Amino acid sequence: MTTVGEALITLLEAHGVDTVFGIPGVHTVELYRGLARSKIRHVTPRHEQGAGFMADGYARASGRPGVAFVITGPGLTNTITAMGQARADSVPMLVVSGVNATATLGKGLGHLHELPDQRGMMEKVALFSYRVTEAGELPGVLARAFALFSSSRPGPVHIEIPTDIMVNPADGISAMPANAGPPEPDAAAITEAARLCVAARRPLILAGGGAKRAEAPLQRLAERLGAPVVTTANGRGLMFSHPLGVPASPSLTPVQALMADADLVIAAGTEFGPTDYDMYGDDSFVLPANLIRIDIGADQLARRPARISIRADCRAALDALLAEIGKGQASSADGPARAAATREAAFAAIGPAIQAQMRAVEAIRDALPGSIIVGDSTQPVYAANLYYDHDRPGGWFNAATGFGALGYGPPAAIGAALAVPDAPVVCLTGDGGFQFTLPELGAALDAAAPVIFVVWNNRGYREIETSMLDAGVEPVGVSPAPPDFCKLAEAYGIAADRLAGIGGLADALKRARATGLPHVIEITVD
Incomplete structure (x- = not known):
């Protein structure tokens, strides 16, 4: 007998999915039943938010939807931030979650991972949220999702499957084509x-x-x-x-x-x-x-x-x-x-301090031509969003615009590296933002994703501190102590370099790229 969980994997394969990011749990065990026998690669982040950000980076780099599997309740709520970023930046993302057994929903009986109205909550952030109540609905809702991704402005879609439905028979169902394309220009x-x-x-x-x-x-x-x-x-x-x-x-x-x-x-x-x-x-x-x-x-x-x-x-x-x-x-x-x-006047307008930060991004581009640079909310990324010329279409993206989720860069870079394995991928993050998703170093190692993590370490949230000072507010809460990033990298078995400024950045990037392995480069900034 083929179960709904097994059919899900087969249908995703039929829609061209080759990678899924997720953390299995007791509410999604049955969704994993057919995964080991499939051609789909599974990547395990260290947090469900990381699963969503990895799916986002995968989608932006490849142009194909990113897919995440998460458990009901906290697994899904952990993913909402990544879905919000995808919604703001029109990124195609499919989030498949479990939900408690059908007969228990909405009754507040205190079941594990229970939410009052999970689907209602997701409808506020997803383009649409759908609960599968019988096997025959699965091909249609997946076709609807993939048609939406290809025919209109994309974003996150959520599909939830109750635990009692996952194990139901699903023999004989097959994928429905998602042939919808974008509208022809009038x-x-x-x-x-x-x-x-x-x-x-x-x-x-x-x-x-x-x-x-x-x-x-x-x-x-x-x-x-x-x-x-x-x-x-x-x-x-x-x-x-x-x-x-x-x-x-x-x-x-x-x-x-x-x-x-x-x-x-x-x-x-x-x-x-x-x-x-x-x-x-x-x-x-x-x-x-x-x-x-x-x-x-x-x-x-x-x-x-x-x-x-x-x-x-x-x-x-x-x-x-x-x-x-x-x-x-x-x-x-x-x-x-x-x-x-305009170029000349705009460059002058950003001023010497921002120009210097932008030069750090240019150093990455020039050292690794054709690279994908995935940014977090950190000073050089803010600077380059103001003025910077990249050498690869779609090869510069970050979360410092739109929704602005801190901690986006490291997991999104892992997703990008797995989507486009031939391209150099650099994550440019700050010491504050990196601490949001620092454990994803382990996910990079597990997945053999050769991301070069460049950490701009100015020992705090300096952009926020500047905003406080400009507003006449005495800075509070903007100096979280950073760890020794190089020692943390080494604890994961990842090589690391520490630089004082950007003088040796180009050589360090080239050495890191030559290894084909994850690498950390910490730049200490005065």
């Missing part, structure tokens, strides 16, 4: 957008995370129009070293001046969130009047109305726009000059 909207593009004399493109797999048509459109391209933090790498690239935050005054001067703005895959466009909270960002928006999500398009809204995958929309415009000379001859002037 022809009339493309025609009107092309007309505006050709007429524009000072066009500008804003590219966010939704455009990170549309590098080629984005560059061609920019060149055809002579339009500078401002990339948000999640869009970095799309225009590396390109004369029209502006790898600077739209929150910076020179970038906002560039937007204000443009007579047409094309926004591709960006939600105009304040952590990108108004991070200083001074209401300085004004939505452009002559705006073309491209986004796969109807809800996002509705939140920020534009003159022309195109609901489609960015690559498809940009390809269609290029075809409609046709060949010809650039609409704007001064695009490279406008981009260069």
Whole structure:
């Protein structure tokens, strides 16, 4: 007899899942029944939050949904933070949990791991939450989840299976295809957008995370129009070293001046969130009047109305726009000059201290070309989100925007390394953030994930301390004592280096990469 738990594994395989992150427990034992015989790799984090963050990093690096298995109650609530991050950054994540036996639900009888209304709680953070009550529902709900991931703005989905349902017979069920694709761009909207593009004399493109797999048509459109391209933090790498690239935050005054001067703005895959466009909270960002928006999500398009809204995958929309415009000379001859002037002014605007922190990120990029750098909320990451040009589309991401979950970097980097094993993967974290998920060093070792953990150790939450001082608040609670990270790494059997500043960082990174093993590099900062 095939059980529901065994069928789940078979169906996930049919949907292309090759890795699951999770911690088994008494409420999910039956979900693991078919796992050992499958081709799916299981990775055990040290905390369920780590399972969610690993699934997130896996999804961002690969473009495929990340999957986590967690127990009911505390296992699932531990995962909510990671789901919140995935929801904020449109990351496809499938969380499968157990739940107590059907007859006990909602009765408050004090069963192990009981919640008053687990599914009701998850509906507040997931795109949808579904309880499987019989075997025949499983193929349909999985097809629904994977169709959502591929056809609209993605995010976390939750499926719960009661313990009494997991063991039920599931013979004869098979996967339902999830053939749904993103909507095709509306022809009339493309025609009107092309007309505006050709007429524009000072066009500008804003590219966010939704455009990170549309590098080629984005560059061609920019060149055809002579339009500078401002990339948000999640869009970095799309225009590396390109004369029209502006790898600077739209929150910076020179970038906002560039937007204000443009007579047409094309926004591709960006939600105009304040952590990108108004991070200083001074209401300085004004939505452009002559705006073309491209986004796969109807809800996002509705939140920020534009003159022309195109609901489609960015690559498809940009390809269609290029075809409609046709060949010809650039609409704007001064695009490279406008981009260069903005780059220079934006770099000057961040000031020497932030420039120095950004140089640490450049040192990582230059030492390991084509790397994936996964950041946590730490000073060099904040700095690089303001200004930094990465050399791999989608290869720079972090939790310092949007939801802003501290401790994201280490487990997300493990997920990324397992998703793209040929790429160098560097986790850039601070001494404070690393302590949130420090035990995931063990998970990296177990999974043979060759992540290089670069720890920016300034002995505390210095960014928060600065904010307190700027607000006239005497700093309290911002100096948690860090451990000796190198000794902790060695306790796990992981090699480590300690550097005073970034002078020897490039050589240390190259040595670490050559080993093909997890490695810790601690940088002590004055």
